[in-house]
Amino acid sequence: MAGTPNTSSSQVLQKLLNQKENGNVKPEMLHKINNEVERKMEQFDLQKKERIAKAVQDLSMLVINA
Amino acid sequence: MNFEIIDIKDLSTHLGGMLESAFEFDSAELADSIKKLDTFIQKFRPDLVVGVESFYIDKLYRDAYYHYYSSKLKEYKRNCIRVSFFSTAISLSDFYSVQGAQKLQEHFMGFIIIRPTSPNIIGRNVLRPDIFVKNTIYHTSFARFGAAVNGIKLEVEGFPHSSQDAEFMVCAETTIWSLMEYFSNRYAEYKPVLPKTIHNVLSQLSMQRQVPSAGLTGLQISYALKEFGFGVKLYTANSYPGVELYRMIQMYVESGIPTIVAITNQNGIGHVMNIVGRTDLKIGGTFQYTPIEVFSNGSELYDYYEQPANYLVVDDNMAPYGVIPLSDPACNYTNPIWQNCTIAAAIVPLYFRIYMEADRARNVAIQLLKSHDQRAHLPSLVLRVLLSSSRTFKHTVSLNEELDLVVKTLIINIKMPKFVWIAEVGPPDLMADEKATGLILMDATEPKKPAILAYLLENSYIGPANGSSGQYSIPLSPFSIHKNLKPF
Numbered sequence: 001m002a003g004t005p006n007t008s009s010s011q012v013l014q015k016l017l018n019q020k021e022n023g024n025v026k027p028e029m030l031h032k033i034n035n036e037v038e039r040k041m042e043q044f045d046l047q048k049k050e051r052i053a054k055a056v057q058d059l060s061m062l063v064i065n066a
Numbered sequence: 067m068n069f070e071i072i073d074i075k076d077l078s079t080h081l082g083g084m085l086e087s088a089f090e091f092d093s094a095e096l097a098d099s100i101k102k103l104d105t106f107i108q109k110f111r112p113d114l115v116v117g118v119e120s121f122y123i124d125k126l127y128r129d130a131y132y133h134y135y136s137s138k139l140k141e142y143k144r145n146c147i148r149v150s151f152f153s154t155a156i157s158l159s160d161f162y163s164v165q166g167a168q169k170l171q172e173h174f175m176g177f178i179i180i181r182p183t184s185p186n187i188i189g190r191n192v193l194r195p196d197i198f199v200k201n202t203i204y205h206t207s208f209a210r211f212g213a214a215v216n217g218i219k220l221e222v223e224g225f226p227h228s229s230q231d232a233e234f235m236v237c238a239e240t241t242i243w244s245l246m247e248y249f250s251n252r253y254a255e256y257k258p259v260l261p262k263t264i265h266n267v268l269s270q271l272s273m274q275r276q277v278p279s280a281g282l283t284g285l286q287i288s289y290a291l292k293e294f295g296f297g298v299k300l301y302t303a304n305s306y307p308g309v310e311l312y313r314m315i316q317m318y319v320e321s322g323i324p325t326i327v328a329i330t331n332q333n334g335i336g337h338v339m340n341i342v343g344r345t346d347l348k349i350g351g352t353f354q355y356t357p358i359e360v361f362s363n364g365s366e367l368y369d370y371y372e373q374p375a376n377y378l379v380v381d382d383n384m385a386p387y388g389v390i391p392l393s394d395p396a397c398n399y400t401n402p403i404w405q406n407c408t409i410a411a412a413i414v415p416l417y418f419r420i421y422m423e424a425d426r427a428r429n430v431a432i433q434l435l436k437s438h439d440q441r442a443h444l445p446s447l448v449l450r451v452l453l454s455s456s457r458t459f460k461h462t463v464s465l466n467e468e469l470d471l472v473v474k475t476l477i478i479n480i481k482m483p484k485f486v487w488i489a490e491v492g493p494p495d496l497m498a499d500e501k502a503t504g505l506i507l508m509d510a511t512e513p514k515k516p517a518i519l520a521y522l523l524e525n526s527y528i529g530p531a532n533g534s535s536g537q538y539s540i541p542l543s544p545f546s547i548h549k550n551l552k553p554f
Contacts, residue, residue: 013476058305
């Protein structure tokens with residue numbers, strides 16, 4: 001059976017968004033947030049490199065035989 | 067082949083006779099073996115009915131038999147005994163009718179293979195977690211396993227387990243076998259492996275003979291898993307001190323990824339086991355969290371995983387689903403040599419295209435919340451981070467009755483990779499009831515950039531909608547948190 005016209009998910013979504021009175025859409029918000037978070041991750045990335053090296057060294061000496 | 071139905075209270079006596087006749091155990095072997103069996107089943111429900119099949123051919127034992135036991139002077143039998151468990155009274159006639167077969171399936175609780183390797187006779191087994199007497203809910207990873215019991219094909223949900231035979235397989239091999247058995251029964255990407263295959267894969271890395279097994283190093287376990295198709299990640303207590311290692315384990319286990327943990331102590335113990343789930347976290351809304359961040363208006367951010375919980379381990383020296391606190395992983399051992407064991411390392415078998423790790427996902431979520439708080443103040447929130455396949459996540463969202471249709475449509479329409487990191491947030495009282503009020507979705511295939519796909523916070527949706535990205539006002543009611551573990 002063929003679907004009824006105008007039932008694509010994009011159309012449904014647009015209709016629903018219109019119903020929610022979305023007058024305050026800020027188009028670049030996600031991009032800005034991603035950039036802000038990226039800047040704050042520098043310290044984490046430096047620490048991570050040290051952690052990876054330590055973990056490999058630790059595991060090579062760990063004998064599992066119990 | 068013979069099939070007999072008995073009550074569980076008669077199992078030891080009945081099996082004792084079979085071990086003598088079928089396996090030709092002497093009295094000392096018999097006593098040691100029955101003691102192991104009694105210990106293994108001591109926490110089983112007392113109302114179980116048992117089906118016992120002799121002359122069972124077990125693939126796991128046969129691998130050990132042909133590659134090791136058959137070469138010894140002492141004679142070992144080739145066949146095993148299979149013991150199947152049912153939660154109601156059954157009769158032989160149930161095995162010969164459609165209605166009977168349905169009843170058997172409804173009450174099938176799993177099976178244990180009894181192998182002729184005294185005293186370590188508990189072989190391959192898959193048991194439902196609720197076969198045990200317990201006073202809390204077990205949330206576990208599980209796969210479905212088939213067993214043709216007396217001619218009837220049955221299925222059981224559980225995590226595969228075997229005790230070590232202490233010769234061909236010690237904890238390192240059984241833990242890898244158990245993990246591969248789980249993944250291969252759950253996902254088409256993986257194949258089951260037998261112990262000889264594990265030895266073959268590691269032969270080029272081994273500087274001495276592999277049989278009898280003297281164990282493996284942590285790196286050898288990691289190497290074997292990598293060769294079997296995983297993108298393995300390693301975490302140690304040295305590189306993730308204090309509770310940081312626990313948090314990593316907790317996030318992966320909550321995601322439904324069984325995690326191998328290596329435990330050690332000053333007495334020279336080096337052991338591995340799979341953590342496959344946890345007990346119920348429900349402790350009410352009164353838990354006093356320690357803040358992990360303070361927002362600009364003084365409200366605080368807490369970690370969901372700080373709540374006290376015990377974890378479920380599949381350990382080849384014990385029955386499956388042993389309950390342990392992460393701070394005392396050998397608490398179920400009575401021998402003093404196991405005292406004061408701690409988790410030294412975690413080996414996480416990730417799908418090979420998951421590039422973002424748990425600590426990065428958690429940190430990205432925290433930084434996002436801090437950035438958002440600069441724009442609109444956030445209340446005190448509990449943060450729960452876990453990984454999910456986007457298929458499972460979208461399926462759960464679609465069927466979540468507490469989510470508004472527009473939220474569902476927005477989330478379902480987001481382009482997602484095979485796996486996503488999910489950070490759920492909610493006030494402490496709501497999170498105690500397993501309800502969240504916010505959600506951050508992150509691309510698990512992005513190792514370097516934050517890669518936030520979209521987020522929902524404080525009645526705002528920030529993310530893609532119909533091809534363009536933006537911020538939309540969306541009413542958001544508290545909704546049930548996403549679960550990858552099954553409650554039993």
